[in-house]
Amino acid sequence: MRHYLKSVLITVATFYVSISLINTINFSHDPKNILLFLGGLWIISQIVNPIFSLVLLPVNLLTFGLISFLLNVAFVFALLNFLPGFSVSPYYFPGAIIQGVIFPPVPLNQIETVLLFSATITILHKVLHIVFE
Numbered sequence: 001m002r003h004y005l006k007s008v009l010i011t012v013a014t015f016y017v018s019i020s021l022i023n024t025i026n027f028s029h030d031p032k033n034i035l036l037f038l039g040g041l042w043i044i045s046q047i048v049n050p051i052f053s054l055v056l057l058p059v060n061l062l063t064f065g066l067i068s069f070l071l072n073v074a075f076v077f078a079l080l081n082f083l084p085g086f087s088v089s090p091y092y093f094p095g096a097i098i099q100g101v102i103f104p105p106v107p108l109n110q111i112e113t114v115l116l117f118s119a120t121i122t123i124l125h126k127v128l129h130i131v132f133e
Contacts, residue, residue: 004046006132011042014124022117028085036083044071045125065126072118080114088113 015038019025027033049068053060060067079086091113095105108116 010128018120024089024091026087033085069122
């Protein structure tokens with residue numbers, strides 16, 4: 001029971017941080033849309049991803065876990081088509097200077113924003129899973 005509660009909290013934290021970082025994701029402030037997204041993300045992380053990782057173990061080892069990223073991308077694209085209030089707008093990264101390293105401004109279209117959103121979800125979920133498990 002503790003494992004499932006911990007995984008739900010990790011999923012919610014991942015969702016919150018991802019939405020905060022990429023603010024062009026819109027759920028139309030409908031709690032049903034947010035709960036459907038969280039439920040789908042949790043099911044992917046707890047049921048679908050382990051099955052795909054086991055079945056495609058050689059591919060997963062060669063690509064360093066790319067399977068979970070591809071599952072998240074497919075999930076977000078599926079929700080774009082089937083969830084009425086869910087939308088992704090183009091994102092403009094304004095650039096940053098972090099300890100002398102300059103990151104230039106980058107405009108991203110809708111597909112690149114979905115890829116960035118999925119990568120953020122995948123990386124944060126893996127890091128939080130490692131930290132708290």
